[in-house]
């Protein structure tokens with residue numbers, strides 16, 4: 001008997017939210033280590049820094065039925081000076097990329113949440129391979145720079161863009 005290969009099962013329901021539970025923060029930290037230390041090799045051992053003491057972590061939680069399953073995406077936001085916010089450490093677990101706009105949804109919630117808290121400027125250092133993704137979400141490049149030996153775009157979100165619905169992709 002020959003069995004056809006079948007695709008790996010992945011939960012199809014996700015919640016994008018502030019990390020309010022201890023396990024959500026713990027799993028978000030583990031996902032960051034997985035992506036930025038093991039996969040990308042940007043940091044050794046741990047990627048936490050001083051910003052984590054003041055940053056607000058956001059997460060994507062996958063669900064199985066009504067039960068939360070796993071943290072499959074994360075980003076953090078912080079206010080560096082009054083009205084000036086930054087997003088950083090955006091990561092989606094490898095097997096969940098490009099399937100449900102999870103990265104885009106995290107960026108959207110990050111900017112909306114800061115905007116609701118009085119943000120007047122929202123910045124990020126974006127790895128160059130992701131600049132197109134951000135441009136599609138109405139960010140623009142201020143400067144191309146190198147950080148930790150890698151090319152980055154210093155980018156700013158367009159806060160004038162509508163925040164009530166997910167942005168439509170530009171052509």
Ligand SMILES: CC(C)(COP(=O)(O)OP(=O)(O)OC[C@H]1O[C@@H](n2cnc3c(N)ncnc32)[C@H](O)[C@@H]1OP(=O)(O)O)[C@@H](O)C(=O)NCCC(=O)NCCS
Nearest residue numbers: 090091092097098099101102103104126127129130132133
């Ligand atoms: C960057 C990242 C968060 C994107 O997450 P994601 O969930 O795959 O993003 P989305 O599904 O919302 O992407 C939306 C669209 O942009 C595309 N896209 C995703 N990453 C892209 C990239 N690097 N460049 C151009 N387009 C990209 C997707 O294909 C998708 O297009 P589609 O709707 O036609 O399929 C994820 O790839 C990741 O974690 N990468 C490793 C860590 C990293 O680079 N972090 C960012 C540091 S700046």
